[in-house]
Amino acid sequence: MNSSISPDNLGASVTRDLANKLVPLFEEASAGAIAVDAEARITWINQSYMDVLGIRRLPDVLGRPIKEVIPTSRLQEVVRSGRPILLDIMELRGMHLVVTRLPIRDEQGRVTGGIAFVLYDDLQPLTPLVAKYRKLQRELDHARRALARRSTRYDMSDFVGLSPATLEVKRRARLAANRNTPVLLLGETGTGKEVLAQAIHASSARADQPFIAVNLAAIPENLLEAEFFGVAPGAYTGADKRTREGKFQLAHGGTLFLDEVGDMPLPMQAKLLRALQEKEVEPLGSNQPLKVDVRLIAATSRDLEGMIAEGAFRSDLYYRLNVLQLRVPPLRERLSDLGVLCEAILKHLAAENDLYAEITPEAVELLSGYDWPGNVRELRNVLEQALTLNEHVSVLGTRELEPLLPGERLALHAGDTPPGPVRRLADVVAEAEREAIRSALRANEGNKAAAARSLGISRSVLYEKLGKLSGNQDA
Ligand SMILES: Nc1ncnc2c1ncn2[C@@H]1O[C@H](COP(=O)(O)OP(=O)(O)O)[C@@H](O)[C@H]1O
Ligand SMILES: [Mg+2]
Numbered sequence: 001m002n003s004s005i006s007p008d009n010l011g012a013s014v015t016r017d018l019a020n021k022l023v024p025l026f027e028e029a030s031a032g033a034i035a036v037d038a039e040a041r042i043t044w045i046n047q048s049y050m051d052v053l054g055i056r057r058l059p060d061v062l063g064r065p066i067k068e069v070i071p072t073s074r075l076q077e078v079v080r081s082g083r084p085i086l087l088d089i090m091e092l093r094g095m096h097l098v099v100t101r102l103p104i105r106d107e108q109g110r111v112t113g114g115i116a117f118v119l120y121d122d123l124q125p126l127t128p129l130v131a132k133y134r135k136l137q138r139e140l141d142h143a144r145r146a147l148a149r150r151s152t153r154y155d156m157s158d159f160v161g162l163s164p165a166t167l168e169v170k171r172r173a174r175l176a177a178n179r180n181t182p183v184l185l186l187g188e189t190g191t192g193k194e195v196l197a198q199a200i201h202a203s204s205a206r207a208d209q210p211f212i213a214v215n216l217a218a219i220p221e222n223l224l225e226a227e228f229f230g231v232a233p234g235a236y237t238g239a240d241k242r243t244r245e246g247k248f249q250l251a252h253g254g255t256l257f258l259d260e261v262g263d264m265p266l267p268m269q270a271k272l273l274r275a276l277q278e279k280e281v282e283p284l285g286s287n288q289p290l291k292v293d294v295r296l297i298a299a300t301s302r303d304l305e306g307m308i309a310e311g312a313f314r315s316d317l318y319y320r321l322n323v324l325q326l327r328v329p330p331l332r333e334r335l336s337d338l339g340v341l342c343e344a345i346l347k348h349l350a351a352e353n354d355l356y357a358e359i360t361p362e363a364v365e366l367l368s369g370y371d372w373p374g375n376v377r378e379l380r381n382v383l384e385q386a387l388t389l390n391e392h393v394s395v396l397g398t399r400e401l402e403p404l405l406p407g408e409r410l411a412l413h414a415g416d417t418p419p420g421p422v423r424r425l426a427d428v429v430a431e432a433e434r435e436a437i438r439s440a441l442r443a444n445e446g447n448k449a450a451a452a453r454s455l456g457i458s459r460s461v462l463y464e465k466l467g468k469l470s471g472n473q474d475a
Contacts, residue, residue, distance in 0.1 A: 023115075031097075032118035035104070036066050038111060040076040052095075052121055078103050078114045089123070096123045152198035152211045159195050160344040161337035165329040169196070176324050177203040184321050185299040187328030189450055190377030190443060193299040194259060196328060201255040206295055209254030214247050217260035217449065224268045225284060229275070232286035248281045248292045256294040261321065262302030262313065269314045276320055296321065301453060331372040331379065338379075339364045345380050346396075349387060357387055360397045370405050373454060374443020381442065406439050437465060 027033045032049025036042055042061050053069070055061055066073045072090050078101045085101045098120040104113040123130055159170060176183045177200045185193040194213070201211045219227055230246030247256060258264075264272070275281050276296070280289040298321045307313035331337075342359045350357040372378055382404050383396070390400045436455060444450035452462040 026117050030117040030119055031121040033115065034066070034070075034075075035113060035115040036075050036079060037113045038079060040066050040079050040114070042066055042069060043113065049118060052097075052118065053092075073116070075101055075114045075116050078116075079111055082111045095121060097121055098123065098126065152202045154195045154198040155202040156199040159192055159199055160341050161334060162340060163334040163336045165334045166337055169326055169328055172324075172326050173200050174203065176200050176326065179324070180205075180295055181323040182296040182298065182321050183323070184325045185297065185328055186304075186325065187299075187301065188330045188373075188375055189301045189454055190375035191328040191330055192376055193301075193328050194257070196326065197255075197257045197259075197297045197299060200297060201257075201295075204255070204295070206254050210251050211255045211257065212247050212251035213257040213259055215259040217263040221265050221268070224265070225271060228268075228272065229281040230283035232283045234285070243283065246281060246283065248275065248294060249283075249290065251294045252292050254294065256296055258296065258298040258321075260300055260302075261298040262300035262304055262307060264313075266312070266314065269317050273314065273317045273320065276317075301450075331375040335368045338368050341376060341379060342367070342383065345376075345383050346387075349380075349384055353387070355387075356394050358395050359383075360395060363397050363401050366398045366401055366405070373439060377445070378439075378443040381445070406435055433465065437462070 027046055030048075032052050033046045034042065034049055035044040041063055042065075043063075045055070045058070045061060050056075050058070055069075061069050066075050070090075070092060072092055074085055074088065074090075078085055082103050082105075084103060085099075088099050088101070090097045090099050097118050099116055099118050101114060101116040103111045104115055106112050120126065156170060156173065159166070159173070161167075173196050183197075183200060185196055187193050197213075198211060201207065214227065216224075226244070226246065228246050228248055230249055231244040233243055275292075278289070279293070280291050282289045304313050304318055304322075308315045308318055331341075339361075342364055346357040346359060367379070367382075374381070382401070385404055386396050386400045389404075390396070393400055437451070440451040440455045441448070444454060448462055448466075449459055452459045455462065457465075
């Protein structure tokens with residue numbers, strides 16, 4: 001009965017010796033082996049495969065079409081085409097068999113049958129591979145979806161708060177979402193301007209289209225034009241052979257978010273204004289203007305009207321951007337939101353770090369004694385620090401939070417602190433200055449330009465003061 005896979009049948013391409021050695025080797029190492037003739041009828045099956053299939057007696061299956069015994073087998077295909085199926089996963093009665101199938105040829109190369117080996121009788125040995133494949137597949141799906149939508153992370157529900165000031169800004173944001181006009185978001189750093197910009201896009205008619213953000217404070221001046229309008233192929237020596245799309249082209253049909261628009265240099269302001277008026281852009285090195293359709297949302301923490309008066313911002317651009325203005329209130333004007341804000345932020349941080357966290361009402365009370373120059377971003381940083389420094393605490397109380405709040409600012413509100421020893425005015429002022437600079441830097445995550453802005457001083461004055469401070473500390 002074993003005769004049908006005698007080496008003679010294995011054919012021209014494989015030498016007799018090799019076949020003699022290989023078949024038993026495979027048979028032994030595999031979880032089963034079966035052979036068929038040219039009509040795909042079973043001519044041989046080994047004991048281990050019989051065990052896998054639950055076949056008790058050999059005569060029950062010999063001579064029967066393989067499809068009757070193993071409905072999912074593809075040996076028939078192999079016999080018909082003469083081509084092997086080197087690796088396949090075959091489902092059989094809830095099992096996943098990893099199989100390889102080869103045709104058998106005679107000396108003249110004619111297909112006389114086929115043989116199959118079950119390499120593994122479940123996917124277990126392949127599990128790491130399969131898991132990795134599934135993970136990659138998931139990531140790919142996610143990336144594809146995100147790319148298709150250039151999706152936003154936030155929607156209106158992410159702008160948390162129930163204070164009158166918050167409800168009003170959300171009401172205006174919803175109004176803005178229903179219209180196609182430019183929106184100007186004004187507010188201090190960390191108040192949630194970017195959250196609102198995304199939320200407006202996400203609830204607008206353009207929600208399925210791209211949301212593209214450009215941070216004017218983060219891009220060097222000489223790269224701005226290419227960043228906005230793109231670059232034509234071969235526009236300059238070393239330029240890419242392909243067209244590089246600008247933010248305008250990427251945002252086509254959707255929303256373009258100009259973050260820190262007050263940091264836009266004057267020459268770029270002129271170019272942006274022209275693009276907005278013409279509704280078209282010209283990639284660098286091309287003289288073919290492209291039509292673009294974008295909805296603009298701009299944001300800044302700067303005083304644009306003051307900048308206009310100083311000649312640092314173009315009034316004509318300002319009027320284009322300032323069609324619908326939303327003032328995003330600083331946190332100190334909506335301290336009654338602190339409780340829900342803390343809850344929302346802690347929930348988010350906890351989920352990110354796989355833990356559980358909440359906050360006591362007393363701690364919220366403590367936080368509302370502080371004036372939050374860095375707004376929600378600073379609040380988030382404080383809560384994150386509290387969680388990091390108190391690894392084993394899941395309910396944050398005043399004990400965890402008090403050390404993280406700058407003392408002087410709290411004292412201003414508390415009013416009932418006992419009088420300390422009288423100190424030299426210069427020392428007190430220097431200390432207050434040091435503290436203000438430190439909290440501005442912390443609120444702005446170490447960004448010196450932004451810190452200077454929120455302190456109302458120029459960048460160079462801040463550098464000067466930082467230099468002095470470090471000098472003083474050394475002394
Ligand atoms: N109303 C809010 N509700 C929840 N989180 C907020 C809110 N406002 C701001 N945040 C959070 O504070 C941080 C700063 O927000 P962002 O939009 O970048 O501020 P801005 O652009 O005004 O500087 C982000 O982590 C954001 O998720
Ligand atoms: Mg921002």
